Amino acid sequence: MSDRSLFLYALCGSQRRVSTSRRLLEALRDHAPESISIEICDLIGDLPIFNPDDEGERTPADVIAMAEKIRAADGLIVSCPEYAHGIPGGFKNALDWLVSRDEVPFKPLMFAHASHRGDLVLALLTDVLSTMSLHIVEEAFLRLPLAGKTDEAQAALVDEAAQDGVLRTSLERFRRAIEERAG
Template sequence: MSSRPLFLYALCGSQRQASASRRLLEALRLACPEGITIEICDLIAGLPIFSPDDEGERTPPVVAKFAGKIGEADGLIVSSPEYAHGIPGGFKNALDWLVSRDEVPFKPLMFAHASHRGDLVLEQLADVLQTMSLRIVSDAFLRLPIAGKGDEAQAAILSQARESGLLQTSLSRFAEAICTEA
């Protein structure tokens, strides 16, 4: 692994604070092996609707801050539910703001999926993110089906995944892929 700490920026497709996707990202943040830190993005809900007219010198400050965090990150973690067989609108809007920017090409990306279903959103996200030239690290893919379960059941599943090393293993695989490419 790298001699310097890795900074991972986590993007949640759901903007609900109590979403299963967000809980999975929080569990990953708490399970970070030494040398890795995760920050969960809290800017997506505040992004204005994307318009190419507002790029360049007219880029809104919140978009510049969002893109800056993406640029600082050694890798991205994406966790998103499937809404009506697709990518949640607010999350797609956030991705649209990044399409023509320099922060994302070849940035490593890991999926953390909180459902036993929702493969359509994974396929659509993979297509969009690969089009944006992000590098999806499939060896780090994490699926932990907590969506649709009550708070206690979610907490128990997340605790078991942490104790078994499942969360750390996915993060370690992701870190290894980042460091191998660096």
């Protein structure tokens, strides 16, 4: 393993503060190896509705701030629930703001999925993010079925995954893929 520090930027598809997707991202952040720092994006819910007329010099400050964090990141983590068989509107809006920008192409990305279901949203996100030229690192995929469980059961699952090394293993696989791509 490398001693180089990695900065990962996490994008949450749910804007609820107590969502299971956010809880999984927080668990990854809190149990990451010391050489990996994870910041969870808190800007998605504040973004205006995407309008191509507002790109360029008129790009909103929150979009610029999110894009700068993405540029600085060695990789992205996405955790997203499935809403009505699709990508939540606010999250899709955030992705739309990034489509024509140069921060995302070829950026490594790992999925962290907080449900035992929701494969449709994973397929939709894979299609959208691949179209945006992100590099999805399949071997780093993490599924921890928190959805539908009580807070206590969620906490127990997170603790068990941390103790068993599941969280760390996904992050280390992601690190290896990032380092191999960097050459």
